[in-house]
Amino acid sequence: MNRFTARLGNWMEEVVKYSRYVANGGLLFTLYFTLIYGAFVYNNFLERIDGTFPGVWIAAVVLLIMPLGHRPRTFIQEADQVFLLPELGDIRPYMIGVRLFNLVFAALRGLLVLLVLLPLLVRTESYSSIEVLSFVVTMVLLSAAGRLAKVEGVREWTILPFALGSGFLLLMDWTQWAWIPAFAPFILLHLKRNERIPLLHWLTLEEKSRAQFERVISWFVDLPTLKEEVRERRLITRLLDKRVLQHVDASRYVYGLRIIRSNDSLDLILRLTVVALIVMWMSGGWYVGFVTPLFVGLTALQLVPLFKRLEAVSIVSWLPITRDERIEGYSWWALRLLVIQSIVLVIASVAFGATWDAAVGLVLSIVVIRYYLRRLK
């Protein structure tokens, strides 16, 4: 068994292990419900639109996005910096394995996006089967090109002109030829391919990809080692500093700053609120008020593991701050943020046509918040 197959085997074992945790976690129902609800809303939305809807423009924008934001896996480990050095010149099978693995996952990502996009295009455009096939191939090629560009250390934006070319052909109604510009980056990638493993670059890619994988898993299972991204957010910090932070106790102070600056808290709340607003806009029916508890629940679901991670490796373990005080401090912030999110979404739901369901949504949100905050203990 070569090194790549061994590591692929370890990865598969890990995926199976975590899948079992996720399945047993009992929180899956929130995600199932969101997916079913999303499909229901999307279906209603598709029934309401016709050929005048700019579906092809949306498809062109999606083509531009496809090469971006990939987190390829390389299975490189920190210890490889020492122990893999002697083999670096003779490790082509490993590199081929990594490229194939990422190619498959990039294609899967493209196909997942197509699951959402194709029904829209079929509804708004009158494509032949050749054009549909060409569009599918274009999506997969651009997704793969973006991912492989990262693997080879080529900047993602170098793929964008090709995506722009495909999008242009799509807009010009030459969809059957859109795959040609999407194929072109592979020539560039072939010319710029690495002959030896760029160890540090691949290690960074692996760490980022692993962090993303762990972030998703952490919604269901406690993963104390998960790393977070930090943003300074000077303006919000200054605004809160004199009014709140200076007057609160140590636990509220430390959790307040972490919530403001970590991509896992304030960013998460903002992202999910924006998605909730889009879902409300797309639905526009009597059930719009139920979007509020759904997205408040999704936010709370992710705030709970964040606290457990903060607890795992923390200075406060030896400071004179008891565990009850820490829970109280974190709950204080989480409660306020979730209530603000609920109020914003309830107001938005009324604006999008909710009536009595807005009030039911608010009550359900409070129940959901209380349920998740109890899980902190």
Add this chain to the structure above:
Amino acid sequence: MLHVDRLNGGYLGKQVLHDVSFEVKKGELVGLIGLNGAGKSTTIKHILGLLSPLSGKIEIDGETLDSSEKKYRKKVSYIPETPILYETLTLQEHIELMGKAYDVNPDDLAARTKRLAKEMRMEKQLAWFPSVFSKGMRQKAMILCALVTKTPLLIVDEPFVGLDPLAIRQLLQLFDEYKQDCAILMSTHILETAERHCDRFVFLHQGEVIASGTAAELRETYRLSAEATLDDIYVEAIASEERLS
């Protein structure tokens, strides 16, 4: 200031410490010396209340963890061997956190921070996030956070790791100043430095205290000449212990 009395403890299913007893008095810097795995860090974790003892008593300035966890913890600050900092807080914010946690008067905190940051050459770094700190800076940040609290007891675990010679000298001066009205327990492997700055030593071996006292007292115990260094005393203590077992 610190009384450790017949402490038995360790990790789940593994007893590491056996009847460990020693004390650290006000105005003293006591060196906790031992080989790798001797039980130094385990002893420290018990004093900090991060591990629960199987039996025995730990008292800091008259307080125990059982009598009042909060009061007990307010008596002790800690510099760990591996710096642990919040990536989301600047150094200044870490100090603010320490001030709030230990109820330090804001004016005192500001004055101490200013002075200590200057002495440790960390003034510029006060506004920085730990992600841009070097290994030595992270260690200095931990030291700064502990020293601003001015607690009656300071516990230091291998403080010299990652520090440059100038920073080590500065740190030892700060320890000499700190201990004047407080007490310090320092675990270290660097015996030469410990010999020059510690008032007393506690030798740990396989989870037991095999000797304690001043350098002169230990020389006498092991019948060594006045020229014998702490290194010589320690080697003799271990050899004598191994001969006995």
